[in-house]
Amino acid sequence: MRTPHALIATTVSAAALAATVVAPAPAAAVDAAPAPGAYYVQSATTGLNAAAGPGAVEQHRPRGNEDHQQWNLRADGTLENADSPGTCLGRTGDRAATVACASPDARWEIAPAGADRFTLTVPGTDRRLTVVPKPPGGGHPAPLAVGAGTGDLAAWYLTPVDPVTRPMPPQGQRTLDQVTFLTAHNAYANGADGGFAPPFVDLFPNQARGIERQLADGVRGFMLDVHQTPDGAILCHNSCTLVRRPVALWVDLQRIVDFLRAHPDQFVTVFLEDYVDPGVLRAELDRVQGLPEVLYRPDRTGVRENGWPTLGQLTAAGQRLLIFTDHSRAADRAAGLTRDTYGVMYQREWTVENHWSMGPGVGASDWSCYSRWDDAGTPVPLTRTEPGFRPLFVMNHFRDAAVSSTAGTDNSKLADRARRFCLPAARKKPNYLAVDRYDLGSPAAAVADLNTYTYP
Template sequence: MRTPHALLTMTVTAAALAAVAVAPAPAAGADAVPSPGTYYVQSATTGLNAADNAGAVEQHRPRGNEDRQQWNLRADGGWHLLENTDGPGTCLGRGGDQARTVACASPEARWQITPVGTDRFTLADPGTDRRLTVAPKPAGANHPARLTVGTGTGDLATWYLTPTAPATRPMPPQDRRTLDQVTFLTAHNAYANGVDGGFAPPFVNLFPNQNRGIERQLADGVRGFMLDIHQTPDGAILCHNSCTLVSRPVALWVDLQRMVDFLRAHPDQFVTVFLEDYVDPAVLRAELARVQGLSEVLYRPDRTGVRENGWPAMADLTAAGQRLLIFSDHSRAADRSAGLTRDSFGVMYQREWTVENHWSMGSGAGTSDWSCYSRWYDAGTNIPLTRTEPGFRPLFVMNHFRDTTVASTAGTDNSKLADRARRFCQPAACKKPNYLAVDRYDLGDPAAAVTSLNTYTYP
């Protein structure tokens, strides 16, 4: 089990952020304000949604049509109203310097919505420089939940108006679809299968995340592999939490060799590995050096202009033979202090190339938490699911599993994967999931969700 650690971005000018109306009039550039409809009001800083909480307006984890997070946008003269879908007649408004819900007929419910780049907006008290704002982050804490109305600027006062049912486009033809447009079935803790070898101490070993070995997973269409690696005198070993008391653990190079051999035999396929990484960089480099043919298939996005030009077409990667992408959740800063960075030998730092939602939906039984929020949002880190950069959109890793793997629960959860991706996680990230990570991929037909997501793009 993975443990916790782990739209298009616009250039916003200072002038655009500072611009406010000084007299009631139809909003300039009103044609750039979204059409009437149902939206999430989503912070550009945290990726969290504005929600009505007994009259207070707070930022909450995205929860689809739950938790009073959806707002009907409509024009009101030269301004706009945002009426809560769960409270007819109740709108997102202001009470002094706090955001709160008020009667839609109140002047405090009116907002001047100003575009500050495609899909991003400020919401201002008409005729003033007061905007809906996320409160600044105290040292050693998250941003406060309660939203304020003040003179904030920058991303703290910038919002996505994310449609609850966005228009999609058909997937491009095979020869033109890019890596960030494709969705892959991904096995959470793929090594913890009880087939290839031991993966945990005796009791934990009774709860495998998968029940088929890596070679069978590849044959079944799994193309993303989450692997936990720990350091032993034998190198980088695949184990849960530690390798102490584990019988017959598998070395990382063994599973990577299986994947490289598969790619050699299937030149049209692409595989991604996600390392939950507890080894020194020199140990990992030595482990990769044991994999025959790895350099022939390894994909290096850091060397091909991805951050400037976006992800390449899958057909181009196939033609170049670059079909194995490896990520590590390790810290670049820690590696620099050690004198050897992982990307120097082809392992990418995941937080630089992807976004990822929180790793757990709850315990292995009972109620589940379908909210979809960043795994990397805490007192020390703020990487919202909505993060992008000019010309570059991170890949989206969607986790969909529990703390403990129970077969009946995994089967039920997997059958609901497409629904959670569509209603919860896709709008939370303002992008389509690229990797659907599940336990027991053989139950509940998660491959059907992958197939469905691969019929369209999220513009």
């Protein structure tokens, strides 16, 4: 399944990662005021964009060149909306508003605020463009304020509409966060390896081929849902009740480990949509022969301080399987056993991820790209970056239900959505492109395109 989340296994092949060099361009200085050009005005707190509406400017979910979210920064400090010449981001009293660009209320002093962030201040005052804190249960769109804002609420990214890119490094010198992997959403829900859902639900498999064939085809991501039954950790969609011939988690993990042993230049990442107790999961992993020899532990290698290693370093060390869980660390602490003690990393600590669905299985789709974890407790914006560390970016590109004709159409548009919507929304390249029916619509071409350049 993949309603909240699943299991991604990712492997890199030399053919899938053949680099076509993009002409290098100098990077802009991090602490300099931005040069005139086209930008998204993006909150450092929420990752959402300033969008022009009738008279007002609000936070909206990133939608690329749609929804009036692009602004042309001019030399005089005004931000003209790309869709409405002569109309600028300005203010009316204590609210952000669209105003005539000739108005004094359209001018801002744009100053660096560290970490590639900026403040937009009313000239001669301490009043800044500020995010209005979201009330409990509140959502977006939400108005933007102009007031005595401080900290992250008043910090903004000016994300270029046409970002600077650099050539992809040579094969072995690419860091993990520079590479994009083709990922099969609900890879276990294929009907070839066994049952995956109760009757009628199993009429809509997310994939058409088994795990071993997916690996052979160049799929490098495998999303799996794992549920707890008296037989252990089983792969099923929502529930394992009435599922015929379900597959155990250890069986698919063994397939992946066997593939890694046969292909020592490959790297795999596993994301678990995880509904089992930590002790049950540990017992399931203990059944996988050869797992400890290939398991990669970023928590033990200084990744948070120094960034991700290169694929060459990982393969040389034999550390070629990275496992994540979407389970809560807090819940595991309450249970008395955290999953990272046996090598399963907590996904929120290491990745960012966009919302899991583009809409129903048929009909119009929602291409907006915003965080899956936009909750009131611990929101994780797609733009999250820490000193020395960039989270890996999981880009979901599928619907509520897998309809083959829809999946084929969606997959043919994957590269466009990644480039125009999700890359600027996250300010980083997608590392995992997760799709239904990877065999339709050539999503591998989107992966190959993203693997020709890096996004600093």
